[in-house]
Amino acid sequence: MSEVEETIKRIQSHKGVSGIIIVNADGIPIRTTLDNSTTVQYSGLIHQLAAKAKSTVRDLDPQNDLTFLRIRSKKHEIMVAPDNEYLLIVIQNPNAV
Amino acid sequence: MPPKGVPAKAKPAPVKPKAVRPKAKDGDDMTDVDGADHDDWVNTKALVKPDDQLELTEQELKEEFTRILTANNPHAPQNIVRYSFKERQYKQTSSVDQLAIHFALDGNMIHKESDEAQRQRTKLGIPDAHVEPAVSEVGEPVSAAADSEDRGDEAKEEAGDDAGTQAASGSEGGGNKKLTNQFNYSERASQTYNNPYRERGTATEPPPRAVFSGNVTQWEIFDAYQEDFEKQEKNKEKKVIPGRKEEEKARKRLTVTETSGDDVSRIAKAAKIVERMVNQNSYDDIAQDFKYWEDPSDEYRDNEGTLLPLWRFSFEKAKKLAVTSLCWNPKYTDLFAASFGSYDFMKQGNGMMLFYSLKNPSFPETIYETDSGVMCLDVHPEHPYMVAVGFYDGSVGVYNIEKKDGHLHRCTAKNGKHTDPVWQVRWQKDDLENNHNFFSISSDGRIVHWTILKNELTYQDVIKLAMPDSAAEGPDGTKITTIGCGTAFDFHKKNDYLFVVGTEEGKIHTCSKAYSSQFLDSMDAHNMAVYKVRWNPYHPDIYITCSADWTVKIWERGNKSASDKSDAMDASAKKPLFTFDLNNSVGDVAWAPYSSTVFAAVTADGKLFCYDLSVNKYEPLCEQMVAQKKKTKLTHLEFNPEHPIVIVGDERGTVTSCKLSPNLRKQPKEKKGAQAVDPSVREQAEIAKLDKILLMVRDPTENKG
Numbered sequence: 001m002s003e004v005e006e007t008i009k010r011i012q013s014h015k016g017v018s019g020i021i022i023v024n025a026d027g028i029p030i031r032t033t034l035d036n037s038t039t040v041q042y043s044g045l046i047h048q049l050a051a052k053a054k055s056t057v058r059d060l061d062p063q064n065d066l067t068f069l070r071i072r073s074k075k076h077e078i079m080v081a082p083d084n085e086y087l088l089i090v091i092q093n094p095n096a097v
Numbered sequence: 098m099p100p101k102g103v104p105a106k107a108k109p110a111p112v113k114p115k116a117v118r119p120k121a122k123d124g125d126d127m128t129d130v131d132g133a134d135h136d137d138w139v140n141t142k143a144l145v146k147p148d149d150q151l152e153l154t155e156q157e158l159k160e161e162f163t164r165i166l167t168a169n170n171p172h173a174p175q176n177i178v179r180y181s182f183k184e185r186q187y188k189q190t191s192s193v194d195q196l197a198i199h200f201a202l203d204g205n206m207i208h209k210e211s212d213e214a215q216r217q218r219t220k221l222g223i224p225d226a227h228v229e230p231a232v233s234e235v236g237e238p239v240s241a242a243a244d245s246e247d248r249g250d251e252a253k254e255e256a257g258d259d260a261g262t263q264a265a266s267g268s269e270g271g272g273n274k275k276l277t278n279q280f281n282y283s284e285r286a287s288q289t290y291n292n293p294y295r296e297r298g299t300a301t302e303p304p305p306r307a308v309f310s311g312n313v314t315q316w317e318i319f320d321a322y323q324e325d326f327e328k329q330e331k332n333k334e335k336k337v338i339p340g341r342k343e344e345e346k347a348r349k350r351l352t353v354t355e356t357s358g359d360d361v362s363r364i365a366k367a368a369k370i371v372e373r374m375v376n377q378n379s380y381d382d383i384a385q386d387f388k389y390w391e392d393p394s395d396e397y398r399d400n401e402g403t404l405l406p407l408w409r410f411s412f413e414k415a416k417k418l419a420v421t422s423l424c425w426n427p428k429y430t431d432l433f434a435a436s437f438g439s440y441d442f443m444k445q446g447n448g449m450m451l452f453y454s455l456k457n458p459s460f461p462e463t464i465y466e467t468d469s470g471v472m473c474l475d476v477h478p479e480h481p482y483m484v485a486v487g488f489y490d491g492s493v494g495v496y497n498i499e500k501k502d503g504h505l506h507r508c509t510a511k512n513g514k515h516t517d518p519v520w521q522v523r524w525q526k527d528d529l530e531n532n533h534n535f536f537s538i539s540s541d542g543r544i545v546h547w548t549i550l551k552n553e554l555t556y557q558d559v560i561k562l563a564m565p566d567s568a569a570e571g572p573d574g575t576k577i578t579t580i581g582c583g584t585a586f587d588f589h590k591k592n593d594y595l596f597v598v599g600t601e602e603g604k605i606h607t608c609s610k611a612y613s614s615q616f617l618d619s620m621d622a623h624n625m626a627v628y629k630v631r632w633n634p635y636h637p638d639i640y641i642t643c644s645a646d647w648t649v650k651i652w653e654r655g656n657k658s659a660s661d662k663s664d665a666m667d668a669s670a671k672k673p674l675f676t677f678d679l680n681n682s683v684g685d686v687a688w689a690p691y692s693s694t695v696f697a698a699v700t701a702d703g704k705l706f707c708y709d710l711s712v713n714k715y716e717p718l719c720e721q722m723v724a725q726k727k728k729t730k731l732t733h734l735e736f737n738p739e740h741p742i743v744i745v746g747d748e749r750g751t752v753t754s755c756k757l758s759p760n761l762r763k764q765p766k767e768k769k770g771a772q773a774v775d776p777s778v779r780e781q782a783e784i785a786k787l788d789k790i791l792l793m794v795r796d797p798t799e800n801k802g
Contacts, residue, residue, distance in 0.1 A: 007368045010460055014375050022364055058316030068370055079374045081367035088367040094378040 016096035018076065023047055023087040030086075042078075046089055050080050170197040373456045380458060383407050387455075387742065392758035400712055402719040402760035404705060407742065408458040409725070410435075410752040414466075415449050420746025422473045423735040428481040430739040431455040432462070435752050438470025438489055440732070445470060445489060452498060453752065463498055470518075477524045477533065485535045485547075487519025493537050493547060495554065506554040508547070513556030515539035520584050526593065536588075540601065542580030544608075560613050562600060587630045587640065597640055597654075599627030605642060607654060620671045622650060629686050635693035635783040639674075639791075643686035649698050651675040653791070674794050675714065679706055685734045687743075691764055693783035694790065699723070699731035699745055707761050710790050718761055723753055 012020055012033060019034035027047035032039040054066040069080040076093040177190045207214050377384055392403050418437035426432035437449040448470035452463040470489035477483040484496045486504075492514045494507040508514050517540035524535045525546075534548040542562040548555050562581035582601035589595040594610040595617075603623035606616040623644035633639040638654045650673035681700040689695035694710035703724030706717040723745050724731055733746040741757045 004362050004365045004368055007365075007372055011368070011372050011375055014372075014459070015379050017375060055312075055314055055316070058319075059314050062316040062319030068374065070374065077378060079371055081370045081374070083364050083367040086364045086367065088364055088371050090371050090375060092375055092378055094381060 011090060014092070016093045018091045018093060020091075021089040023089065025085045034091075042089060042091075043087075046078065046080055047087060050082055050087055054082060168195065170195040172197060372460070373454075376457050376459055380408065383458075387740070387756060390756060392760075395758050395760040399760070400716075400718060402707060402709075402758040404707070404719060404721045404723065404743075404755040404757060404761075406723065407754040407756055408455065410453050410458055410461075410754070411750060412449075412451055412461060412464075415451065415750035417446075418449060418470070418750045419730075419748035420732050420750060420752060421471060423733045423744055423746050423752065424474055424476045425735055425737055425744075426476055426481050427478045427738070429454075430737060433735070433737075433744060433752075434474055434476055434484060435746060436471035436474040436486060437750060438472050440748070448488065450474060450484075450486060450496070455754070463501065465496065467494075472518050473521045475522045475524050475535065479527075480533070483524075483533060485522045485524055485537075487522045487537050487539070489518045491515035491517055491519060491539060491541070493519055493522060493535075493545075493554075495533075495535075495549065506549065506552075508554050508556065512554060513545055513547070513558075515541050515543060515545070517541040517582070521586055523586070523588060525588070536586070536596075538583040538586045538598065540582040540584070542582055544583060544586065544598065546610075558613070559610060560608055560616075562598065562606070582626075584626055585628060585630045587632050589632055589637070590634060591637060597630045597632070599630040599642060599644075601626040603627060603644065603646070605630065605652070618654075622652070622673070623648065625682075628684060631686065631688055633693055633787070634688050634690055635780050636787045637784075639693075639787065641686050641688065641696055643683040643698055645682040647678055647681060647683065649677040649679060649683055649686050649696075674791060675710070677706075677708065677715075677717075679704075682730075684730065684732045687734050687736055689736050689762075690738050691741075691762060693787040695761065695763075697734055697736070697743060699734045701730040703727065703729050703731055703747070705731065705734070705743075705745060705755070707757070709761065709763060711786055712760075712763065714790065714794070719758075723747075723755060725751065725753075 008020060011017060019032065019038075021029050021034065021039055021042055022031040023029050023043045023046070027043055029039045029043040034042070049071075050066070050069055053069050057064050057066045066082055068082070071078040071080075076091055079090045079092065081088045081090075173193050173195050175193060177193055178187045179190055180186070181188045207217075386405060387407050390405055392405065395402060415437045419440055420435055421438040421440070422436040424434045426434065432452060432454050435451050435453065437451070439445055439448075448467040450465040450467065450471050451461040453461045467486075467488065469492070471486050472489055473487040475485050477485070482497055482499045483505075484498060486494050486496065488494065492508050494504040497505050515537070519537050519539045522535055522537045524533070528534055528548065532548050532550055534546060536544060536546055536559065538544050544559045544562070546557045546559045548557070562583050581604065583598055584601050585599040586596055589597075596608055596610070598606045598608055599622070600606070603621060603625055605620055605622040605627060607618040608616050622642055623646050625645040627642050627644050629643045631641050633641070639651060640654065641649065641651050643649045652671075652673050677698075679698060679700050681702040681704075684699050684701060686696060686698040689697070692709070692711075694712075695708070697705060697707045699705050703722050705719070705721050705723045707719040708717050712718060724747050726749070730748045731745050732748055734743060736743050741762050742754050743757065744752050744754045746752050
């Protein structure tokens with residue numbers, strides 16, 4: 001149990017990582033390192049996008065499943081890893097020194 | 098067909114004489130069959146021909162045209178089709194009305210006893226014809242009717258003429274009969290009281306509503322089927338095992354506690370993936386290099402290669418320890434195990450075992466801490482989760498990395514523990530009873546064979562490294578056979594029973610599992626301790642050794658070699674095929690898995706040497722400083738079985754990975770269009786390649802001999 005905590009702490013303290021959000025199946029953030037408004041925004045939007053992506057992958061082949069989703073933009077990269085009930089979102093700026 | 102009996106042409110017909118009748122004209126259709134009547138009357142008058150009459154020949158005139166008179170209406174359509182709902186198809190009406198109405202005129206006569214007539218009479222004030230005979234004599238209905246008719250007529254006429262006299266005639270008629278007229282007729286009505294309408298209603302509370310929506314996609318259907326399938330399976334199982342209720346209860350309890358556990362624990366897998374992604378982003382350039390970088394300068398320098406440093410793996414707690422052993426995982430080629438301990442006799446402390454993945458260079462996947470320094474480890478080739486380790490305190494252990502609790506087994510002092518540090522362990526193939534087993538070698542001169550029988554570790558001494566040559570003299574003059582200190586061993590790739598042992602005295606013994614008392618062969622290889630022995634992955638008779646005496650030597654195992662080696666029977670006179678001086682104590686040497694002529698060695702001054710015998714037999718292709726800081730000894734080296742990288746461990750607890758440049762990875766080129774080379778064919782090719790080189794080297798020794 002604490003291993004996962006440690007992992008999350010490590011990710012947080014990794015170079016360039018701005019924030020980490022854990023969202024549950026209903027799209028409600030249960031854990032975050034960002035401020036409230038940003039969290040709510042991220043969780044709402046990304047939750048829908050991840051659901052859509054998962055639906056697309058499974059529609060094409062029902063035995064397949066989404067492992068992760070990466071959105072790279074000019075300013076940073078949003079990494080989304082879906083789990084059975086939860087969604088883990090990490091925002092990282094890879095070019096940060 | 099033109100209409101028959103044309104009236105227009107009827108005129109000339111009677112004009113023509115019958116005798117001259119045969120002049121039948123076109124359009125003139127006459128079938129005057131009963132012309133017999135007119136035979137008597139002969140018309141002597143001359144023909145009167147109209148101007149536009151057709152001129153026809155006699156023949157043509159005689160031509161008879163048949164005309165038929167039917168009662169059918171030529172205008173009536175004969176093919177009326179109606180849709181029949183009963184039969185659901187269009188049906189042709191069989192009979193069509195053939196009636197043709199030529200003239201219709203609606204008459205305006207109405208029967209005088211009909212309702213309309215009576216109404217009209219009343220309107221006009223004419224007494225009703227029926228009433229009079231009823232009122233007057235009954236016996237004369239006819240005459241009365243006739244009279245009344247007349248009178249009615251008269252009355253009608255009068256009424257028709259003069260509206261004013263209506264009243265009189267009306268009254269005349271009214272005297273006889275009760276008639277409702279506009280003067281006597283009175284309408285009476287009364288209105289009941291209409292109750293005012295009032296609306297009353299009750300509004301109930303609307304039932305609670307919830308919006309329900311669902312998506313049907315292919316995968317939802319698939320999931321539903323899967324669930325159903327699983328349920329069915331469970332039901333089957335339940336039927337099969339009805340008695341295990343307690344177990345199920347226990348299971349239920351477990352599942353309940355699991356689900357009510359901390360939220361964070363369930364995100365473990367996702368967290369792991371994300372960590373790797375984050376690392377990949379940070380070390381993006383290294384990852385790209387690992388995959389795609391090929392040193393372009395290698396094209397111009399044929400005899401030189403380089404090493405590109407990639408990731409550097411270090412762990413906080415292991416910084417004070419030295420890397421004592423490295424091993425790649427045979428199944429997952431991005432995973433490797435590193436053991437940590439201390440080579441320093443004075444500074445002995447804890448040990449560690451870390452499992453790293455190339456995908457996550459910043460943190461190890463699994464960590465094990467031990468009380469004694471770990472000197473060696475080996476991952477089972479078939480069961481990559483089983484790891485055998487040897488400790489500084491002489492004990493050996495087996496770990497299952499799927500369980501993070503600790504070791505599966507650990508031998509004790511009673512259980513065959515070595516009295517000196519264990520320098521190397523190696524898994525063997527499962528024995529006849531499918532038990533896992535491994536060998537260990539230690540400085541106490543024993544090579545021990547351990548078997549895991551029924552979850553216990555049992556040992557068996559295989560051989561003792563006795564030193565027959567120099568028997569030390571004990572205090573009272575008795576000869577005590579000294580025992581050598583084993584430092585390294587390696588098992589032959591193909592003949593499993595054959596293995597080579599290196600000792601601290603610098604001797605190399607070739608042994609067999611079958612003979613426990615004697616060596617098959619032994620020779621003085623080095624002046625100082627032999628740190629590593631390794632068989633060539635392709636050639637069955639070649640092995641390489643490295644030692645603290647700054648040299649790396651390549652040997653050939655020649656048991657029953659050519660007869661001209663008669664003077665080489667003396668063990669000590671055996672000479673290595675190749676000797677390389679590396680200017681400092683060599684910590685480790687390894688053959689490359691892709692070629693029979695490439696090997697690499699690491700030294701205590703932080704350098705890595707890479708040789709390719711097919712290119713250059715005396716000089717290294719690459720001599721590169723790998724350690725970060727100077728004065729760091731490199732302790733171990735391993736080639737990755739799949740990727741072109743090597744990992745190097747040093748005494749500061751850091752593992753560095755480097756990519757080999759193309760010149761160091763030369764493999765025999767396949768002909769274009771040829772199929773992929775069969776592994777056995779490749780092996781043969783490699784062996785042949787090495788043999789060619791050896792021939793060149795062997796020849797002078799043979800000549801000398």
